[in-house]
Amino acid sequence: MPVQFLLNLLIAVLWVFLKDADTFEFPDFVTGFLIGIVIIFFMHRFFGTPFYLIRAFAMVRLLWIFNYELWTSSLLIMKQILLPNTSFEPGVFTYETKLKTDWEITALALLLMLTPGSVVLRISPSGNEFLIHAMDVKETKPLVLKSIQVYESIILEVTRP
Amino acid sequence: MTENEIVELLAAFMVLLGGIVAIISAYGIITLPDVYTRSHAGTKSSTLAVLLALTGVFIYFWSAENYISIRLVLGIVFLYLTAPVAGHLICRAAYHSEETKDPEQ
Structure with a gap:
């Protein structure tokens, strides 16, 4: 279960890096987190645990x-x-x-x-x-x-x- | 009357309501007949009173000074965690002392 949350955070951080903004933008982090939620929702059956x-x-x-x-x-x-x-x-x-x-x-x-x-x-x-x-x-x-x-x-x- | 003033009035009203609830609960602690019924008054409504006051202050600082106070949020969280525990401990102590006083119960 915590693995899913950590992965979601990782996706959010990756999204911030991929945006390549000059400074850390909180809205970027939020969009990354939302995208991570969607990805993990579709992938969660491979973890064998319910969606977090x-x-x-x-x-x-x-x-x-x-x-x-x-x-x-x-x-x-x-x-x-x-x-x-x-x-x-x-x-x-x-x-x-x-x-x-x-x-x-x-x-x-x-x-x-x-x-x-x-x-x-x-x-x-x-x-x-x-x-x-x-x-x-x-x-x-x-x-x-x-x-x-x-x-x-x-x-x-x-x-x- | 601007939007901020309305929100501040709401916050003041919440603090006032908290004060009224606290007075009622203190009155209940004095008038109710025994330890257990008094602890009903001491746990429930006094928790609500402090909660209302803290929430009112939080809303006021947010609207008037545009300042989100993390310390107030922490206060609310710890109030939730500790107030019922304190009430339970008082009840438990009363129950055990009564038990040792009167073995027939």
Whole structure:
């Protein structure tokens, strides 16, 4: 996967040299990079690995979801703070994840901290059981479980496409 | 009103919004009943507050002085990485101390 990115950079640098301008021009570099993307897109099956930009797009999507969850959860918590007579009962539940490596579990824990109405209390020493505290167990538990599924699939897309 | 002024007004509004969110989150940390629910307020909305303020400052410098501040971008990135971790550590410490205090739970 990194080989494809390095090759793309190499094509961009080559393009800058072939243009033979007096100084380094950033627009030349960008056009070279775009041409490199096209070339590598058509050649990527010879590398035996998926096209590297797919992974980059998955990362952008992960970042977007991160932001979206931050906004919605902040709005929810502000509502719960400012309208104290809304009744909620805090509680704890566990979730067992399919993810394996340390990076994946860390990313999932970061995302869960920012999901509406959930905070990760502890991760079991084996690393696959999350203990999650919910602001309003009855209401948010199904929502949290549903969003965990989405996060898991996107994190998997990023780490092993 | 020129285009730059409108963008600067937007940036100022973002900083103001960040301040309001920070006040609400601080109020939540005081009023909510226990450690865990307080950490909900401490992690989510205060992250958003600092994020809004930093983004507002970034936009202001970009539009007013035509200066893209890499340090502000780095601040935003590290805020994303560290704020949830800090919240998680506080929760974890609270959970473990509670566990040792009361073995029945």
